[in-house]
Amino acid sequence: MNASVIARRLRFGPGAASAPGALGLIVFFLAPVVTLLVYSFLTSGRFSVARPFTLSNYDATISAAGTAGAVRNSVLLGVLAAGVAVVVGLAIASWLRYYAGRLQNVVLSMIIISMFASYLVRIYAFRILLGDEGAVNTVLDTLGIVSEPVSWMLFSRFAVVCALTHIALPYVVLILYGAFRPLDPAYLEAAQDLGAGALTRWVRVILPTMAAPIGSAFLMTFVLTSADYVTPQFLGGTGQQMVGLLIQTNFTVAGDWARGAALSFLTLGAYLLCYVIMGLGLRIAKLNTIRWGT
Amino acid sequence: MSESNPPRLQVNNVTQRFGDVVALDDVSLSVNDGELVSLLGPSGCGKTTLLRIIGGLAAPVEGQVLLSGEDVTHVPAHKRPTHLVFQRPTMFPHLNVFDNIAFGLRISRVPKAELRSRVEEALSLVRLPGYESRRSHELSGGQMQRIALARALANKPQVLLLDEPFSALDLKVRLAMEGELRRLHRETGTTIIFVTHDQREALALSDRIALFNQGRIEQFAPPWDIYQEPCSEFAAGFVGDANTLTAAVSGPGGATIGGQPVSLPGDPHAGTYTVVLRPELVTLQPQSEPGPGLAGVIGDLAYRGSVVSYEIDIEGLDRPLRAELAAALAADMNVGDAVRATWRGADCLVLDADDGAS
Ligand SMILES: Nc1ncnc2c1ncn2[C@@H]1O[C@H](COP(=O)(O)OP(=O)(O)O)[C@@H](O)[C@H]1O
Ligand SMILES: [Mg+2]
Numbered sequence: 001m002n003a004s005v006i007a008r009r010l011r012f013g014p015g016a017a018s019a020p021g022a023l024g025l026i027v028f029f030l031a032p033v034v035t036l037l038v039y040s041f042l043t044s045g046r047f048s049v050a051r052p053f054t055l056s057n058y059d060a061t062i063s064a065a066g067t068a069g070a071v072r073n074s075v076l077l078g079v080l081a082a083g084v085a086v087v088v089g090l091a092i093a094s095w096l097r098y099y100a101g102r103l104q105n106v107v108l109s110m111i112i113i114s115m116f117a118s119y120l121v122r123i124y125a126f127r128i129l130l131g132d133e134g135a136v137n138t139v140l141d142t143l144g145i146v147s148e149p150v151s152w153m154l155f156s157r158f159a160v161v162c163a164l165t166h167i168a169l170p171y172v173v174l175i176l177y178g179a180f181r182p183l184d185p186a187y188l189e190a191a192q193d194l195g196a197g198a199l200t201r202w203v204r205v206i207l208p209t210m211a212a213p214i215g216s217a218f219l220m221t222f223v224l225t226s227a228d229y230v231t232p233q234f235l236g237g238t239g240q241q242m243v244g245l246l247i248q249t250n251f252t253v254a255g256d257w258a259r260g261a262a263l264s265f266l267t268l269g270a271y272l273l274c275y276v277i278m279g280l281g282l283r284i285a286k287l288n289t290i291r292w293g294t
Numbered sequence: 295m296s297e298s299n300p301p302r303l304q305v306n307n308v309t310q311r312f313g314d315v316v317a318l319d320d321v322s323l324s325v326n327d328g329e330l331v332s333l334l335g336p337s338g339c340g341k342t343t344l345l346r347i348i349g350g351l352a353a354p355v356e357g358q359v360l361l362s363g364e365d366v367t368h369v370p371a372h373k374r375p376t377h378l379v380f381q382r383p384t385m386f387p388h389l390n391v392f393d394n395i396a397f398g399l400r401i402s403r404v405p406k407a408e409l410r411s412r413v414e415e416a417l418s419l420v421r422l423p424g425y426e427s428r429r430s431h432e433l434s435g436g437q438m439q440r441i442a443l444a445r446a447l448a449n450k451p452q453v454l455l456l457d458e459p460f461s462a463l464d465l466k467v468r469l470a471m472e473g474e475l476r477r478l479h480r481e482t483g484t485t486i487i488f489v490t491h492d493q494r495e496a497l498a499l500s501d502r503i504a505l506f507n508q509g510r511i512e513q514f515a516p517p518w519d520i521y522q523e524p525c526s527e528f529a530a531g532f533v534g535d536a537n538t539l540t541a542a543v544s545g546p547g548g549a550t551i552g553g554q555p556v557s558l559p560g561d562p563h564a565g566t567y568t569v570v571l572r573p574e575l576v577t578l579q580p581q582s583e584p585g586p587g588l589a590g591v592i593g594d595l596a597y598r599g600s601v602v603s604y605e606i607d608i609e610g611l612d613r614p615l616r617a618e619l620a621a622a623l624a625a626d627m628n629v630g631d632a633v634r635a636t637w638r639g640a641d642c643l644v645l646d647a648d649d650g651a652s
Contacts, residue, residue: 189351190384190442192371194398194449200372204397208388290387291431293438 040261047255057262067263070241077157077242078226081164085225086218088165089172094206096173097180098188108177115170123234126163130154130235159235164228168221175220179213182292211287215278223271243267300363302327302485303348303453308357310343317343318354319509325453325502330479330486332496335506336532341489342381342457348487349455350374361452377446378455382462383438385430391417391441392426398449416444419478436460436467440474447482456488460495472498493533497521505529527645530570537571537615541644552610554588559639568645575641576617578604578633587636588615592629597621606635 040057042049061067096104129135132149140146153159183206191205207214229244236242243263250260282288303325310318317340325331333341346352348359350371358367366374377398385394395413404412417423420440430438439459446454456475460468476499479486490496496503497517505512505520513525524530527538541558543549543565549558551569558569581589590608602624605614615635619627627633 184382184384186380186382186384187386189371190378190380191386191397193349193351193376193378194445195372195401196397197372200401204401205386205388209386287388291429292387293383293385293430 036261036264039257040265042258044256044258047257049258057258058266061259061262061266066241066246070243070246073240074226074243077160077164077232078222080157080161081168081225082218082222084161084165085168085172085221086214089169089176089217090210090214092169092173093176093180096177097183098185111170111173119167119230120234122166123163123231126159126166126235127154130159130162155235155237157237157240160232160240163231163235164225167228167231168225171221171224172217175213175217176210179210182290183209208285208287209290211285212282212289215282219271219274219278222274227267299327300360301325302329302362303487304358304360304363305344305348306358306360308344308347308354308359310340310347310352310354316509318347321357321509321511323504323511323514325485325487328483328485329501330488330499332500332503333487333489333506334493334496334503334533335491335512337491339506340509341491341506345378345455345457345487345489348453349376349378351378375452376455377449377451378457379439379442379446379459381458383430383435383442385433385438385441385445387430389429390426391422391428391433394441395445395448397445402449412448413444416448419447419481420444421474434467436463436471439463439471443475443478447478447484452485454484454486456486458489458491461490461492468495475499497533503533505532507532523643524570525645527568527570530643530645535573535616535618537573537576537613539569539571539611539615541567541569543567551588552608554608554610555586556588557586557639558644559642560644562644570643570645571615571637571641573603573616573618574601575637576615576635577623577637578606578617578619578627578635580627581632581634583634585634585636587634589632589634590615592627592631592633595627595629602627606633608635 039049041053041055043052043054044057096107100107127134130153131137132151132154134154136153137146137149140150187205187209188201191201196204226242227244229242229248232240232242232245247260247263247267250256250263254260279288301324303323305321305323308318308321309316321340321344323331323344333344335341343352347354350366350369350373353368358365360366361375371378385391386397389397392413395416396409399409399412413426414423417425420443422437422440422444425433425437425441433441442459443456460471463471472495475486475488478484488496488499497520500517502514502516503520504514507528513520513529515523520529520533524533524536530536530538539551541549541551541556543558543562545564546561547557548564549556549562558567578592579585579587588606588608588611590606592604593607593614594605596603600621601618602621604617604619604624604627606617607614617635
């Protein structure tokens with residue numbers, strides 16, 4: 001095949017229409033990731049990297065004193081926030097699907113609009129909510145439940161989990177609401193007719209048919225929240241290092257780009273592993289794809 | 295039926311409203327053990343609403359539902375010994391055929407060995423043994439409805455409720471399923487309530503038909519009676535084909551339809567009556583032969599294989615009279631021929647006088 005044939009294929013062939021897409025992927029996804037991957041194997045200077053290639057960045061990152069604690073913190077906060085978001089999101093999505101009636105579109109739009117608000121604004125909102133003079137304390141005080149403001153709420157894991165859950169929730173609701181669409185109420189009535197009470201319907205029909213979307217929603221928001229490095233800075237207590245913060249510190253304050261990159265890729269690897277494990281689990285349970293009838 | 299043996303199912307004065315819509319208006323119904331009763335009526339007349347109330351998926355605003363004499367009006371569906379087959383297939387897509395049929399049995403904790411034998415039994419009842427490991431996307435619409443039947447039957451329901459289970463199927467599959475249902479009913483002796491808007495299906499399947507019209511039961515009788523002696527113009531028109539004619543009676547022997555003298559059975563009093571006449575009971579004679587009957591002209595004719603359908607334009611009637619003749623008798627009648635439509639006196643049904651006299 002000579003060059004002109006190849007050129008013609010490229011210009012007019014069936015692949016031509018997908019060329020912009022491929023270009024987009026390369027520019028926005030592949031190139032930055034590959035650059036960072038290369039960094040992680042180079043030797044670090046201050047705010048620079050240079051040859052020779054080495055594995056020491058990975059070694060050093062894994063054995064560094066702060067890493068284990070940061071990982072623990074990140075996983076804990078991520079699991080808590082994503083877990084709460086999935087549970088609450090399931091409740092909201094199923095309510096929207098089966099009970100909301102005409103309110104459905106209104107509530108959905110409100111959820112989507114809430115995502116438009118700036119991330120920082122929403123974090124600050126939690127300061128206002130949870131602070132000593134905040135809305136929560138005011139209500140508790142007015143109701144006479146407490147005599148002094150509850151001061152442990154702000155600048156704590158609790159505040160971070162609240163904010164992260166809040167950020168994750170709209171994604172969960174949208175994913176699960178879409179997933180609930182094909183689960184016609186008639187399936188749930190059929191289950192009830194066969195003897196399934198409300199709990200049994202959840203356990204035997206809703207959760208298994210929604211397993212894959214629930215897994216996706218959990219994993220997506222787990223990644224989103226466990227890697228967050230802004231919320232802990234604004235709402236967290238002292239001494240609660242997180243992986244996202246470590247990476248940021250490596251790239252900014254410490255100027256150790258290679259280690260920052262190595263930690264990034266270790267994190268990415270961990271997420272991929274979670275993804276693979278979830279996929280395998282769903283496949284073994286034969287719940288990876290549900291084929292709905294027409 | 296003895297006192298100690300209450301009917302399998304009793305519906306007493308059930309009324310159901312949705313906002314301003316009265317879906318069921320004071321409906322009462324009693325079904326004996328082992329009966330197959332059809333709820334027949336046009337779409338939107340409240341059949342599904344009643345079935346859901348019987349099955350416990352909804353509670354009526356007024357009235358009672360009794361199963362074997364026990365009031366279950368407010369017992370929810372999952373605690374009722376009734377099982378429903380829905381109009382659209384509801385086979386759980388995450389479970390195979392075996393697990394679908396075992397769904398109810400597992401919830402009621404039937405022991406493993408018995409569970410297996412009951413699933414197999416249900417599968418052979420619907421003639422799909424060997425399909426245990428299939429998923430819903432590997433089945434046709436008809437097969438899915440059979441699985442739904444098996445899933446309900448495996449739980450040995452006191453009353454099996456079927457909501458137009460075959461209406462989404464092709465005609466051919468549907469006819470086959472009707473035969474299957476008759477056989478199933480014979481073999482299991484289950485009490486069945488069968489909802490349909492298809493009068494042909496209801497006539498072919500039922501021990502008794504409850505004919506619905508706008509949330510009320512118009513007539514509740516065996517198919518034969520419903521067809522032979524419809525209680526109203528609606529019943530006559532909905533079940534089978536019928537000519538409904540208006541007859542004026544001026545005195546004894548003085549009945550006319552469209553101004554032409556006819557004789558009506560039972561010598562009714564003076565007044566205006568609705569007369570029901572099935573097309574297959576009408577015979578046609580050339581006008582050249584003298585005799586009684588309504589004189590008219592053949593306006594249209596359709597050959598239907600075993601029979602020929604005629605429409606006869608009769609003077610004084612705003613609608614043509616329909617007649618259906620065995621093809622063998624119809625050979626020499628054509629469009630434009632002047633004919634006389636006759637029937638045996640007892641073959642037409644005179645409904646109550648429109649002015650209230652009887
Ligand atoms: N959940 C409901 N909400 C409001 N109206 C309803 C509901 N279910 C049924 N209806 C109304 O009640 C009437 C009877 O409906 P249905 O029992 O489904 O009729 P059928 O099954 O005979 O076609 C209809 O007018 C229908 O619109
Ligand atoms: Mg219906």
